Amino acid sequence: MKLSYKKLKMPLxxxxxxxxxxxxxKDVYVFILENNGITAYxxxxxxxxxxYGPEDNYSAFHIIKNYLSSIVMEVPSPAEFNERSRFIKGNNMAKAAMEMLLYDYHAKLEGMPLSKYMGKTKGHADVGISLGMDDINITLKKIQDALDRGYKRIKVKIMRGxxxxxxxxxxxxxxEIVLSADxxxxYTERDFETVKKIDRYDLVYLEQPLYHDDIIYHSRLAKEMSTPICLDESITSPEKAQKAFEMEACRVINIKEGRLGGIENSLKVMDIVRSFNxxxxxxxxxxTGIGRAFNVSVASLQDIDYPGDTSPNDKYFTHDIVKNPFKMVNGTIKPNDGKGIGIEIDQDYLKKYTVEEGVLN
Structure with missing residues (x-):
């Protein structure tokens, strides 16, 4: 039994x-669990x-090293891990890193791809693209390139002013394109009149315009706009998702497994979204290709009905740390067929980008 980590620095x-x-x-911690001939990532x-949120690499690593790694070393099921780690308040991204490690491990133990281990997979994920802010002419060229490649939704980042x-x-x-903005x-509640003008652009949704932990002001704004509100940072638990829909603060939710504490909570949020139509x-x-493999597997589930930010990683990295990066065909990506997340680590690039490593047990 071995639980180890590598901290990587990968140029975008x-x-x-x-x-x-x-x-x-991209500065990122990768975790590796080795047990009974199985290697999970x-x-x-x-x-x-x-x-983005209250956690950073240093706080997450502290929580993992001092509180969560001892639970993982007993190789519980993801559900058991979540129950045993409930005494730690918040720190969802740290918890998710360990819970998802156990999902990969147990899916491999069962000899199943993660997408099938979770159940209800449609076999593919519809792909959108998220574009950061840039010179507008560069942005327009990137949009045309994305459309030529077949992306099903374009999302652009915006900011006040x-x-x-x-x-x-x-x-x-x-x-005519399917367009959203993030x-x-x-913005704040003082910017309502500015934000409401975004209605003229016929967006499929406006993502997280207001405070990162807010539901109340989003609820007020949503009632004054025709553009659907999508919540991202505000949704940190299934309970927050339930409250957001009850208060009509959103009609769309962006699930990030890390923000929600892992896959189990993400599945619960999907159920809540479906119950509110x-x-x-x-x-x-x-x-990296590791986290992307989790995202594509979850994005392939039947309850996911909008294209996500699951671009192939050649958009971000010249060289990923996996030998089998995803390829998009006609705006879709298929999850890996191998056991668990189904990745093949490129040891040469993993070593090249590693700036720190160690063992946690």
Missing amino acids: ISPFTTSFGTDRD SECVTDENPF KETEILSSVRDNFP ANSD GHVWIGGMLE
């Missing part, structure tokens, strides 16, 4: 800019900075 092909900063590298979706420039240019050049919590899709956090 191009900087990825949102309302809270610009990423030029996961990654933590935190970053070096606590800008630049929404009109970005969305007007996109709509003027691409009046504000990453950049809402819509749901799978987001991304610039994951």
Whole structure:
């Protein structure tokens, strides 16, 4: 039995800019569980900075090392792990990294692909693309390239003061495309009149315009807009998803397994969304091929009805750490057929990008 980690620093092909900063590298912890001839993998979706949410790489690693690794070493089922880790408040991304490691392990133990182990897979994921903020001419070229490749939904990042420039240019050049926008919590309740003007751009949804932990103001805004609200950062548990729909704060939810504490809670949120006749899709956090394999597996489930941010990783990295990166065909990606998440690690690139490593048991 061995539980180990590697911290990687992977350069991005191009900087990825949102309302809270610009990423030029992906700094990520990868975890490896070896037991009974099975090797399972996961990654933590935190970053070096606590800008997306309250966790970062350092806080997550502290929680994993000092509280969660001892539970994982007993190789419980994911459900048992979630029950035993409930005494730790918050820290969903740390918990998710360990829970998803156990999902990969147990799916491999059962000899099943993760998508089938979870059940109700439709066999493919519909793919959209998320574009960071850039010079508008570069953005327009990236959109055309994405459409030429067959992406089923275009999402652009916006921020306060630049929404009109970005969305007007996109709509003027691409009046018919399936378009959404993501504000990453950049607006406040004082910006309602500005945000309401976004209705003119015929978006399939506007993602997380207000505070990262808010439901109340989103509920008020949603009642004043025709554009559906999609919540991302605000939905940190099935209970928050239930409250958001009860308060009519959203009609769409972006599921990120890491933000929700893992796959089990993600499945619960899907059930809640379905009960309210809402819509749901799978987001991304610039994951490596390891995290991407989890995302594609979850995005292939029947309850996921909108294209997600599950682009092939050649969009982000010149060289991924897996030998079998995903390929998109006609706007869809199929989850791996192998056991668990079905990845083949490229040891050369894993070694090249590793800046720290160790054993947790």
